[in-house]
Amino acid sequence: xxxxxxxxxxxxxxxxxxxxxxxxxxxxxxxxxxxxxxxxxxxxxxxxxxxxxxxxxxxxxxxxxxxxxxxxxxxxxxxxxxxxxxxxxxxxxxxxxxxxxxxxxxxxxxxxxxxxxxxxxxxxxxxxxxxxxxxxxxxxxxxxxxxxxxxxxxxxxxxxxxxxxxxxxxxxxxxxxxxxxxxxxxxxxx
Amino acid sequence: xxxxxxxxxxxxxxxxxxxxxxxxxxxxxxxxxxxxxxxxxxxxxxxxxxxxxxxxxxxxxxxxxxxxxxxxxxxxxxxxxxxxxxxxxxxxxxxxxxxxxxxxxxxxxxxxxxxxxxxxxxxxxxxxxxxxxxxxxxxxxxxxxxxxxxxxxxxxxxxxxxxxxxxxxxxxxxxxxxxxxxxxxxxxxxxxxxxxxxxxxxxxxxxxxxxxxxxxxxxxxxxxxxxxxxxxxxxxxxxxxxxxxxxxxxxxxxxxxxxxxxxxxxxxxxxxxxxxxxxxxxxxxxxxxxxxxxxxxxxxxxxxxxxxxxxxxxxxxxxxxxxxxxxxxxxxxx
Ligand code: SF4
Numbered sequence: 001x002x003x004x005x006x007x008x009x010x011x012x013x014x015x016x017x018x019x020x021x022x023x024x025x026x027x028x029x030x031x032x033x034x035x036x037x038x039x040x041x042x043x044x045x046x047x048x049x050x051x052x053x054x055x056x057x058x059x060x061x062x063x064x065x066x067x068x069x070x071x072x073x074x075x076x077x078x079x080x081x082x083x084x085x086x087x088x089x090x091x092x093x094x095x096x097x098x099x100x101x102x103x104x105x106x107x108x109x110x111x112x113x114x115x116x117x118x119x120x121x122x123x124x125x126x127x128x129x130x131x132x133x134x135x136x137x138x139x140x141x142x143x144x145x146x147x148x149x150x151x152x153x154x155x156x157x158x159x160x161x162x163x164x165x166x167x168x169x170x171x172x173x174x175x176x177x178x179x180x181x182x183x184x185x186x187x188x189x190x
Numbered sequence: 191x192x193x194x195x196x197x198x199x200x201x202x203x204x205x206x207x208x209x210x211x212x213x214x215x216x217x218x219x220x221x222x223x224x225x226x227x228x229x230x231x232x233x234x235x236x237x238x239x240x241x242x243x244x245x246x247x248x249x250x251x252x253x254x255x256x257x258x259x260x261x262x263x264x265x266x267x268x269x270x271x272x273x274x275x276x277x278x279x280x281x282x283x284x285x286x287x288x289x290x291x292x293x294x295x296x297x298x299x300x301x302x303x304x305x306x307x308x309x310x311x312x313x314x315x316x317x318x319x320x321x322x323x324x325x326x327x328x329x330x331x332x333x334x335x336x337x338x339x340x341x342x343x344x345x346x347x348x349x350x351x352x353x354x355x356x357x358x359x360x361x362x363x364x365x366x367x368x369x370x371x372x373x374x375x376x377x378x379x380x381x382x383x384x385x386x387x388x389x390x391x392x393x394x395x396x397x398x399x400x401x402x403x404x405x406x407x408x409x410x411x412x413x414x415x416x417x418x419x420x421x422x423x424x425x426x427x428x429x430x431x432x433x434x435x436x437x438x439x440x441x442x443x444x445x446x447x448x449x450x451x452x453x454x455x456x457x458x459x460x461x462x463x464x465x466x467x468x469x470x471x472x473x474x475x476x477x478x479x480x481x482x483x484x485x486x487x488x489x490x491x492x493x494x495x496x497x498x499x500x501x502x503x504x505x506x507x508x509x510x511x512x513x514x515x516x517x518x519x520x521x522x523x524x
Contacts, residue, residue, distance in 0.1 A: 088375055088399055
């Protein structure tokens with residue numbers, strides 16, 4: 001809801017502090033999530049995230065939440081989906097070029113970041129260059145993704161780390177090599 | 191290079207100088223600390239190359255590079271890639287504009303390679319006006335990139351030699367990268383910080399929106415100098431002649447991001463010959479702007495008034511001492 005969204009930006013500082021504590025807890029609970037299985041958790045997490053963040057921020061479920069870097073103003077509500085700052089079309093009254101009835105998401109974002117403290121590292125995250133959106137993540141839980149990244153289960157691009165290559169010379173490998181050599185021999189003999 | 195000759199072929203690529211990203215003339219002029227002039231070419235609604243050449247001819251005499259716009263104002267015209275291909279073939283220095291509105295990352299990265307192969311030395315990365323502003327409001331807005339992530343992508347292609355996906359390029363594009371700034375739209379106090387971000391993402395030169403409000407520009411440039419941004423990128427300020435008070439009012443209300451103070455509109459209204467007044471206003475603005483510390487040049491946008499660009503630049507005096515430049519450049523820079 002638009003009014004709630006504006007409220008959230010006014011309370012960016014508190015909401016960010018809350019989120020940081022929440023994120024810590026989520027990461028700490030990794031053993032539990034792991035036990036249940038991340039796949040299984042995706043649906044319920046996604047639903048909760050959609051409802052709560054939808055209510056507070058008009059969250060669009062991009063799956064790679066940037067709220068902490070955008071003063072708690074969801075950049076996906078910008079009609080141009082800008083994730084790094086305002087376009088040049090912002091109206092004199094601070095409203096959006098495309099939707100004149102809406103305050104520019106990025107004018108809001110800078111206000112929120114200022115509330116979070118531009119000098120402190122939290123608000124200053126607005127200065128980080130955000131890379132392009134990964135469209136494959138749309139509609140997925142960004143909370144679970146944060147935990148998976150923190151625990152090294154995947155990287156920023158969503159790739160799972162490659163399993164460490166089997167050590168050469170391990171007994172299992174040798175057995176496999178031996179078996180294939182045997183098979184070839186048999187083939188030749190036949 | 192045809193060293194020592196009085197005449198040189200403008201189409202011959204310039205050798206890459208140490209510390210330069212491109213072989214283009216614009217980067218050289220700016221890095222030599224000269225006041226640079228760029229000008230926007232109004233793209234034709236036609237498939238006739240002569241329409242492009244005629245417009246380029248009047249601009250090229252007075253500018254260091256010609257901007258090829260990419261459906262600016264979300265209006266359909268000949269594409270920036272098309273215009274650049276014509277102009278580079280004829281030896282003009284161009285700035286290819288890329289807007290994020292119409293193409294996704296696959297199309298744009300391909301265009302960057304194609305452009306560099308044609309000899310485009312400068313690329314200006316833009317967000318792009320919303321589709322609602324143009325003649326095709328029913329179009330699907332793409333915005334796969336934003337201007338900052340686009341800058342970051344092309345910087346990666348050029349300096350790290352790979353696509354966004356990580357796939358290697360055999361020859362990276364040698365381009366000088368630009369970004370747009372609009373100091374005349376909110377949030378005013380953060381516009382310079384936003385530019386710092388674009389510079390961090392790879393912007394090397396900045397072209398601004400039309401400037402009709404010098405006090406606001408001064409404030410912006412103060413912030414720029416405070417953060418030392420003028421030492422990291424070259425700032426070219428947008429100027430242009432207003433054809434009439436009526437058009438000025440229309441632009442103010444209908445062109446996204448254009449801010450024209452009422453005092454300027456009044457000045458236009460009071461003038462007997464409004465066209466001449468608009469031209470004089472542009473000259474006055476250039477003279478005032480060029481004195482601001484940290485400004486490296488001007489970017490002239492004369493919508494449907496190309497014939498004025500020459501006069502405006504000559505009258506403003508910014509190209510003084512430059513008449514000799516083209517003839518001696520190869521000897522002077524190699
Ligand atoms: S004015 Fe603000 S919200 Fe609207 S398109 Fe531009 S950046 Fe996005």
